[in-house]
Amino acid sequence: MVSHTNAVDHAGPTLGRQPAVRRKRRRGLVYPFLLIAPAQLMLILSIFLPSIYVGWLSFFESSFGQAPVFVGWENYIRIATDPYFWDAFWNTFIVVNIIAYAEILLGIGIAVFLASGAPFPRTLMTLMLIPYSVSEVANAIMWKTMLDPQNGIVQWALRGLGLPEIPWQTEPLAALTVIAFMAVWHHLPFTVLILYAALLNIPKDLYEAARLDGATSWQLFWRITLRLLMPAILVAMLFRFIFAFRIFVEVQLLTQGGPARTTEVLSIYLYNAGFRYNEFGLASAVAWAMAMLGMLIAVPYLFLMFKRGRANAI
Amino acid sequence: MEEAMNITRRTVLAGASALAAATGVRPVWAQDRTPFTVTASPVMQVTLLKRDGSGAGYAWAEANNREVELITLPTVDLHDRYFREASLGSTSINVGQVVNRYMTPRTLSLLEPLDSYMEAQPIPELSDVPQAVIDAATLDGSLRAIPFFTVIGGLMYNEELFKERGVDKIPTSIEEVVEVAKKMTFERADGSKVIGLSFDGARPTQLIDFIRAFGGEFVTPDFKIHVSDPGTVKAIATLAELYQMGAVPQSIFTWNNSDVVTLMRQGQGAMSMSLFQFGSQYNAPGKSEYAGSFKPLAVPMSSEVDPGGLVAPRNETWYLSIPANSENKEGSWDFIRNMMMEENLLSWAKVIPASPFTSTFQNPVYDGDPYATEIGKVLDSSILQTNWDNYPRAEDLFKDAVQLVCLGRAEPQEAMDRLAEQLVSTLPKG
Numbered sequence: 001m002v003s004h005t006n007a008v009d010h011a012g013p014t015l016g017r018q019p020a021v022r023r024k025r026r027r028g029l030v031y032p033f034l035l036i037a038p039a040q041l042m043l044i045l046s047i048f049l050p051s052i053y054v055g056w057l058s059f060f061e062s063s064f065g066q067a068p069v070f071v072g073w074e075n076y077i078r079i080a081t082d083p084y085f086w087d088a089f090w091n092t093f094i095v096v097n098i099i100a101y102a103e104i105l106l107g108i109g110i111a112v113f114l115a116s117g118a119p120f121p122r123t124l125m126t127l128m129l130i131p132y133s134v135s136e137v138a139n140a141i142m143w144k145t146m147l148d149p150q151n152g153i154v155q156w157a158l159r160g161l162g163l164p165e166i167p168w169q170t171e172p173l174a175a176l177t178v179i180a181f182m183a184v185w186h187h188l189p190f191t192v193l194i195l196y197a198a199l200l201n202i203p204k205d206l207y208e209a210a211r212l213d214g215a216t217s218w219q220l221f222w223r224i225t226l227r228l229l230m231p232a233i234l235v236a237m238l239f240r241f242i243f244a245f246r247i248f249v250e251v252q253l254l255t256q257g258g259p260a261r262t263t264e265v266l267s268i269y270l271y272n273a274g275f276r277y278n279e280f281g282l283a284s285a286v287a288w289a290m291a292m293l294g295m296l297i298a299v300p301y302l303f304l305m306f307k308r309g310r311a312n313a314i
Numbered sequence: 315m316e317e318a319m320n321i322t323r324r325t326v327l328a329g330a331s332a333l334a335a336a337t338g339v340r341p342v343w344a345q346d347r348t349p350f351t352v353t354a355s356p357v358m359q360v361t362l363l364k365r366d367g368s369g370a371g372y373a374w375a376e377a378n379n380r381e382v383e384l385i386t387l388p389t390v391d392l393h394d395r396y397f398r399e400a401s402l403g404s405t406s407i408n409v410g411q412v413v414n415r416y417m418t419p420r421t422l423s424l425l426e427p428l429d430s431y432m433e434a435q436p437i438p439e440l441s442d443v444p445q446a447v448i449d450a451a452t453l454d455g456s457l458r459a460i461p462f463f464t465v466i467g468g469l470m471y472n473e474e475l476f477k478e479r480g481v482d483k484i485p486t487s488i489e490e491v492v493e494v495a496k497k498m499t500f501e502r503a504d505g506s507k508v509i510g511l512s513f514d515g516a517r518p519t520q521l522i523d524f525i526r527a528f529g530g531e532f533v534t535p536d537f538k539i540h541v542s543d544p545g546t547v548k549a550i551a552t553l554a555e556l557y558q559m560g561a562v563p564q565s566i567f568t569w570n571n572s573d574v575v576t577l578m579r580q581g582q583g584a585m586s587m588s589l590f591q592f593g594s595q596y597n598a599p600g601k602s603e604y605a606g607s608f609k610p611l612a613v614p615m616s617s618e619v620d621p622g623g624l625v626a627p628r629n630e631t632w633y634l635s636i637p638a639n640s641e642n643k644e645g646s647w648d649f650i651r652n653m654m655m656e657e658n659l660l661s662w663a664k665v666i667p668a669s670p671f672t673s674t675f676q677n678p679v680y681d682g683d684p685y686a687t688e689i690g691k692v693l694d695s696s697i698l699q700t701n702w703d704n705y706p707r708a709e710d711l712f713k714d715a716v717q718l719v720c721l722g723r724a725e726p727q728e729a730m731d732r733l734a735e736q737l738v739s740t741l742p743k744g
Binding site: 063064065066148149150151169170254255256258259260261272275276277278 | 390394397398400401420421423424507509563564565567568577582703704706707710713714715717718721723
């Protein structure tokens with residue numbers, strides 16, 4: 001006689017079998033969740049919960065030696081009506097765009113050069129990675145020293161060549177350009193690595209087939225390399241936009257946002273609010289405003305990536 | 315041999331257990347000494363808690379079976395850390411060093427009132443400290459911190475560079491200082507440059523001696539704004555003139571003291587308007603190319619305002635304080651009181667003339683010391699910066715205005731008038 005249990009276990013799909021399958025499936029999901037739980041817990045504790053706290057604090061007036069006082073949207077209204085905040089936003093926008101596009105253009109150039117049979121590719125790749133191994137602070141101090149109007153070797157070389165010195169300490173546009181240059185010099189290896197890895201994954205037979213069809217070098221680059229590299233370019237741009245939006249070290253160590261706040265970026269504005277003026281509520285509001293504005297800049301690229309991903313899936 | 319080399323789980327566990335046991339033993343011994351945490355600037359490492367383990371602070375710890383844990387940070391980070399800790403429910407910090415420019419009503423409220431401690435175990439020498447220094451550390455009539463290290467603003471010049479350029483008369487008025495600064499800005503045949511006058515940044519705290527020399531002021535203790543006074547405007551206009559002709563470093567607005575020290579040590583700066591106590595850094599043997607050449611000079615007044623007079627210079631005083639939420643405050647007070655004893659003060663004051671006590675500068679230990687002589691002339695008249703909660707904002711507004719004038723983007727009077735309007739919103743209400 002077949003037991004009811006056996007009938008449940010071995011018979012075809014029946015009402016009695018499905019709960020057991022679901023239970024088995026649920027048990028199967030618990031274990032993977034347990035494995036990723038420590039990392040998720042760390043993310044929740046180190047990012048999610050502090051973000052919630054900062055969001056809460058942004059609705060309060062808070063400083064040393066006083067209990068937080070609820071002020072509603074006042075902090076957000078203050079920064080929205082502060083012209084210095086919007087100056088800092090536009091400075092950030094300009095610097096971020098210079099950095100992102102310069103890095104993409106240079107990154108593509110270097111990656112294509114390395115992938116197209118450059119001599120000593122490993123040595124070149126190692127040399128190319130050196131700037132990324134330097135800390136941001138060391139990078140900023142190094143360039144500040146080289147650009148020092150009194151003793152800087154760059155300024156000395158420009159004077160020797162009969163060229164005008166770089167007036168970064170007095171001209172905001174020159175200062176922002178120098179800041180962008182410093183950031184590009186430091187972070188370019190990261191972009192090159194992303195693009196180079198993607199380049200290596202482009203099938204070589206596509207190029208062979210195109211050459212057989214009489215394609216020129218430019219057509220090979222434009223129609224094959226660039227098109228197939230687009231997902232990696234979007235990823236690289238997204239990363240650089242997000243990281244560059246937080247630019248702080250280069251500005252703080254070079255100009256401190258001066259002269260007269262003309263090179264101030266959002267992170268410097270935030271730093272001053274939180275650590276110079278000790279207005280923690282205001283600083284929290286600036287932090288959330290930065291996050292929202294950063295997301296606004298990143299949304300077009302996210303949309304393009306999503307669209308491309310869907311197109312590939314279809 | 316192979317068996318000896320064979321590492322098993324048993325051997326790994328045994329080794330790890332032995333290591334844990336060994337490391338666990340030492341903390342038991344160390345726990346005999348109670349930790350005593352001090353937050354301080356690097357100045358503590360050359361005064362009371364020296365880098366080589368000597369100093370009155372370590373001697374006190376040895377005598378009281380305490381283990382000093384010194385947390386040393388740059389000034390901004392130091393105060394940020396200290397006040398954050400003092401804002402918590404409780405803190406392990408026993409003594410914190412605070413500089414006067416961070417002592418506002420808000421931050422003073424985080425510090426333990428010391429009146430009852432002073433009554434039980436007084437520090438008699440405090441009567442020898444200028445009253446303004448005591449007042450700066452007082453909130454609602456209650457003393458909150460004890461001054462232990464005072465630095466005074468002044469002028470320092472490189473005697474050798476003066477001789478090189480044929481400047482043999484030491485300036486006796488601020489106008490002469492300006493003329494010397496112009497003359498001492500030159501380029502040698504080998505292309506090396508010398509700058510006439512440098513400051514460490516363009517903040518009111520650093521420029522105030524220059525401003526006062528022309529009869530100007532920033533904000534007085536009664537919270538009256540003086541930035542658009544004729545003396546202040548003239549000082550800023552003169553600074554702009556020096557800046558535009560290159561007699562002041564072009565990147566001065568991003569400089570801090572270490573940049574000035576480097577400039578002076580390398581012989582690229584002829585004069586600096588800084589703090590007298592940095593003279594020891596300028597003259598440091600082995601580090602300075604002009605060690606021994608730097609001489610001090612109390613900043614002279616304008617010949618039009620006070621002929622022959624000396625500027626009442628800025629006074630920056632560091633205090634020792636106890637966080638209100640600290641544990642074992644009696645131990646903290648005992649530490650502070652000990653550090654204020656004359657023999658302990660003199661132990662480091664011989665090297666750095668930075669005692670807050672006027673009488674220290676009459677001590678024979680300073681005989682023949684030019685820095686102590688100049689400091690002694692002006693210590694009593696020195697002025698602590700007026701502080702209020704929004705002072706950092708006011709300072710930044712001042713810095714922006716001065717930069718605009720120096721860059722030629724605003725006229726001095728117009729910029730100072732606009733600054734005076736902006737400063738009103740930063741002042742305490744009422």
